[in-house]
Amino acid sequence: MQHSSALETNTGLDNRKLLMWLFLASECLFFGSLIGAYLLYRDKSVVGPYPEDLFDIPFTSVSAFILLMSSVTMVLALAAIQRGDQHGLRIWLLTTAFMGILFVSGQAFEFTEFNRQGLSLSTNLFGTTFFVLTGFHGAHVTVGILILLSLFVMAQRGRLTQAESLHVELAGLYWHFVDVVWIVIFTLVYLIQP
Amino acid sequence: MTLAEFRGIKPATGEVTGQAAKPVHRQGAHPGPAEYIKIGLTLAVITAVEVAVYYIDALSDVLVPILVVLSALKFSLVVMWFMHLRFDSGLFSTFFVGGLMLVAALFVVVLATLGGALV
Numbered sequence: 001m002q003h004s005s006a007l008e009t010n011t012g013l014d015n016r017k018l019l020m021w022l023f024l025a026s027e028c029l030f031f032g033s034l035i036g037a038y039l040l041y042r043d044k045s046v047v048g049p050y051p052e053d054l055f056d057i058p059f060t061s062v063s064a065f066i067l068l069m070s071s072v073t074m075v076l077a078l079a080a081i082q083r084g085d086q087h088g089l090r091i092w093l094l095t096t097a098f099m100g101i102l103f104v105s106g107q108a109f110e111f112t113e114f115n116r117q118g119l120s121l122s123t124n125l126f127g128t129t130f131f132v133l134t135g136f137h138g139a140h141v142t143v144g145i146l147i148l149l150s151l152f153v154m155a156q157r158g159r160l161t162q163a164e165s166l167h168v169e170l171a172g173l174y175w176h177f178v179d180v181v182w183i184v185i186f187t188l189v190y191l192i193q194p
Numbered sequence: 195m196t197l198a199e200f201r202g203i204k205p206a207t208g209e210v211t212g213q214a215a216k217p218v219h220r221q222g223a224h225p226g227p228a229e230y231i232k233i234g235l236t237l238a239v240i241t242a243v244e245v246a247v248y249y250i251d252a253l254s255d256v257l258v259p260i261l262v263v264l265s266a267l268k269f270s271l272v273v274m275w276f277m278h279l280r281f282d283s284g285l286f287s288t289f290f291v292g293g294l295m296l297v298a299a300l301f302v303v304v305l306a307t308l309g310g311a312l313v
């Protein structure tokens with residue numbers, strides 16, 4: 001297998017990284033559409049419950065903080081593999097995955113709690129747009145966790161060397177993107193209410 | 195001849211070889227762990243400020259602009275430092291900013307046409 005540094009491309013850039021950025025640009029539109037739909041319909045519900053009845057800002061703030069800090073551990077994993085620190089790589093990858101699992105668990109708890117209080121996907125427009133938006137985000141985080149755990153297993157088996165740091169960098173780009181999407185969702189959906 | 199060769203760039207490193215050739219891509223070194231931790235601490239402080247501002251009644255009139263600015267700041271820090279847009283090729287920035295501009299256009303068109311609002 002050729003390493004990233006050995007690839008010859010017309011742009012002088014690694015095509016895999018270029019493709020990842022194109023994918024992330026398309027993801028901007030995907031989440032932008034969902035956030036736009038939420039902003040459009042969140043105050044158009046004719047029956048409750050409404051956002052102000054359900055949102056638990058302290059709880060969501062902690063979740064947002066955990067996901068934000070997982071970006072720090074992710075980038076520390078990249079720094080570790082770039083300097084050939086295999087032990088550091090495994091520790092930071094596992095820490096990032098664990099923080100991701102904490103975030104998704106918090107989201108599952110939040111969904112369950114909202115459902116217990118009468119909000120489902122079909123209750124009202126708020127419920128539909130909220131669950132679709134945050135559900136898709138949660139699905140992205142879950143995919144990210146699976147990627148991180150796969151990288152961890154590869155590192156454990158000695159198949160993720162310093163020369164293959166691009167794998168970690170690409171996973172990191174995806175993970176950080178999921179994080180910045182949550183930065184936007186946390187502000188526009190939770191903190192700024194009509 | 196590849197585009198990189200035409201521009202005088204060594205494909206393996208992105209290094210400019212030609213006298214007259216201008217570097218078209220920035221491929222600087224990534225920051226170290228210490229800088230990443232500093233950025234992480236800054237992000238944590240901004241998040242704390244966001245939540246604090248949310249609970250201060252006296253700031254309710256300016257809550258939205260404050261939160262939008264703080265959120266944009268966090269977004270920029272993650273994208274520029276953790277995703278390395280500040281250090282990597284400008285082509286990556288072009289793709290990502292292009293996506294963000296399309297989203298901004300989408301927001302304006304959808305919210306203006308269908309009557310939605312940010313707040």
